[in-house]
Amino acid sequence: MMKRNRAFAVCLWFIAAIAALLATIFLATSYGAKELTLETVWEAVFRYDAALSSHQIVHDLRFPRVLGAAFTGMAFAVAGAIMQGVTRNPMADTGILGVNAGSAFVVALSFAFLPGISYSSLMVMSFIGAALATLFIVMLGSATPGGLTSLKLTVAGAIVAAILHSMSTGVAIYFELSQDLAFWYAGGVSGVTWEHLRMLVPVILITIAWSVTMGRSITFLSLGEESAVNLGVKTRRIRLLGMTAAVILSGASVSVAGAIGFVGLVVPHIVRRLIGVDYRLITPLSAIFGAILLVWADFASRMVNPPREFAIGAMVAMVGVPFFLYLARKERREL
């Protein structure tokens, strides 16, 4: 009886989340810097007429941007969920751990030194950056006696991010790149095009699907290393695969949207609170919630003071920082 209730609740949450996502996308596509009637907007999406300038605005500027926000939000949130699962660490997030900073750094460097780089190679560079930063942190963790506590992991991430940031400032000053890099760190989805989406969406969806299949093992791992081993989970392997998935997801998103933090921190916590500890469910629901959060953040960034636009990273930080503070206060177990 309990179990059926539970399943029912989960079902309900999924339906509600999907409905909310659709509503959010609908809203964010309907309103923008240029005022258009709802009818025009949805005609542009479903019966696109290339001759009309209003259709073009929706089809080539607004809709790709909303989708871009949705998919990068998914990716950041799932990456955060996996990281939190495999490290058994509530503070893990690709933004806080410096993984996003790692890929932003490499992306910015490739802009500076490899002019005319294609989008697909840019994405690869972004993966490399994310992977290097992750490797750094994992090594740092394995070198610390007693393994990684939340605190150590967070601080190690902050150090790695600080080093990367400082290095990129140095590179920027020495090679005279000035404000370009700052723009990249601020993040934003205004430049997303269909061409980007064609590359980005398959990568993200496949990786998320793959993560869901790892869900069972991650759940056991997140409940405790020993019991996971007893249940036949190859912890080392799952950790490695999980980290790889997180790296791919954050690398892919950073390559279009820049370093946006906090999504991966906030979303999985909310989701866990709602539907419990099963990562087979946490992962997909995190994806939906992440998409909602980032679409809203982007929507807010362009609607606060239209037609001007704010940095999306700052918008997310406005939600993320208070949440982080709340977590830091709540984390009593190890304090």
Add this chain to the structure above:
Amino acid sequence: MNIEQLSRSRVRRALIASAALLVIAIAVIAISLNTGSLRLTPLAVLRTLLGGGSSDENLVMFEYRLPRIIVTMLAGIGLGISGAILQGVSRNALADPGILGINAGAALGLMLFVSFFRSMEGPAALLIPLFTFMGGAVTAVIIFLFAYDRHRGIIPARLILVGIAVAAGISSLTLLLSLRLDPNIYAFAARWLAGSVWGREWEHVWALLPWIVLLVPFVYSRSRTLDLFAMGDDAAASVGSPVSRDRIIFLSIAVAISCASVAMVGGIGFIGLAAPHIARRLAGPQHRFFLPVAGMVGLVILVLADTIGRSVFQPNAIPAGVVVAAIGGPYFLYLLFKTKT
């Protein structure tokens, strides 16, 4: 080896380390005094310092180079010591004023100044330190408030987490403001943020000096209290140390010293992190020996980094903070690895 022998060998080690560091510091300062776009022979430098220079040489030495080096030295000491205090009080080897959000707060102070108050009456030479100091101090207070628990005082681990969170939030505000600056101002702000040893005047020396001269000896005189923190709250309380109150006092001092230092040299991280680690390896964990060594290490690192940044990378001088991060960051990671094996 009995306890007396042990402590004697500790004293000897600390003395040797201090002497060696002093020699290195003097050498680094000498090199730094000889660095600049105007060529002066070492002999001319010496002559000028002793009072026998030409008017131009006097100008270069006493107006341009000396104040900058003194500011660098003081800030290096300040950052090293405040890092040592923070690590002692929080019992966390990864604590650092930069990670605690002080650099982020100071940076926001600078951004607010250049974005909104640039036309304010008064000399920029003192207004910028005022704004950055306030930024750092206000941030620290915010972090303290969030990390404060009614029953247990300031909880060290929470302090660091809260620090990181607040720093992240403040940095995103700073970034937001920095995108709106015109390129000239941005270039200045970026260099400041990267730690370019911005304070170069005697006024800056006088503004920084009292903090170091008054607070550092005070901390040193209380070094036993710092030793007690290392034992853990309960143990420290059991020998009669008022843990919560002392912690707040020491934290405030660490914040004051590092805010004053950062206000003069710009956003420099890692010194507060790395200097205490190096010092601990040289002089052992007792604060009596290890505090002065941490200050000296901080001094050497910062002066060296500033000199390297100015001389090696001509004509685009690299800010000292970047040099510190580029060398200090990896070295610090290496230190962490080595402690395990």
Add this chain to the structure above:
Amino acid sequence: MKKWMIALMTIMIISVLSACGQVANTSKTGASNTGASNTSNTGKESGDGKSDLLVHSPDAKIASMSIHITNNLLALGITPVGSVIGGDVKDFLPHVADRLNGVAKLGVVADPDMEAVLGLKPDIIYIDDVYSGNDKSKFEKIAPTISIDMDSGTWRDHLKRIAEHVGREQQADQFIEHYEEKAAQVSKLIHNELGQDAKVMAIRMTAKELRVMGTRRPLGPIMFEDLKLNMADGVEKIAADQPYEVISKEVLPDYNADAIFVIISKGNEAKRNFDEMEKNPVWQNLKAVKNKHVYVLDGQKWLDYSSIGHDMALDDAEKLFTK
């Protein structure tokens, strides 16, 4: 412990307060000083002429601590021996770099290399009151220093102010006269090409933003006053104290411009952004784009708000519109 703390805090507070007191004092004396010199200046003009104005020979060795002063000096036919460099390009501005061969680089305006200035042994130093006004005394230890207000007034005023000091007022007037003639001529050229009532806008593409340039300097005055071009719809709404406004690409069609002037910021990313925008159907559908009235400007010349920058901007426009 407590007493210690109280004593310490008192000392700290006193030292902070006294530092603040000093700030207030110096600022006050600074203000009264400038006030005094102002009144003495005006007194002079009514009385015994300009005897107090620091005038020097055009051949004097000049160190210029502002890129815009440097450019105005160049317009008067004077090459300084040393000049600061642009903070953005980390060099002399590219459009005047060939005229500054062999001139010493003195750092960027916000962070000048004092030792290099001293090493030059200049006869006279020019500083920009806005950026370096507070440091005047530092420069005066090296050589007599002239502080020019580069904020109030137009570039014509700046040029004249500088000309007074080097004794080349006549050249300044000639330069301006020549400029006005050229502007009238180029204006006619543009209007012939675009039509009398054509409305134009200027946009700037940076690494992450699209900006519409407003009526303020650097671009507003030359576009809408000197060249007498009509503003596209909405340009006049950009706040008068902002040089530009960041916009969303969605509203580009709303400006309904007949011609678009484009400045692409330095750096690969800005260029890439513009290339990307050119591919976008919304851009391709703009009236100006369809009629092939998009003109990519040589940005440095147009953004340099100085006599020589504006003069070269006119040449750039002339080149674009003569085929």
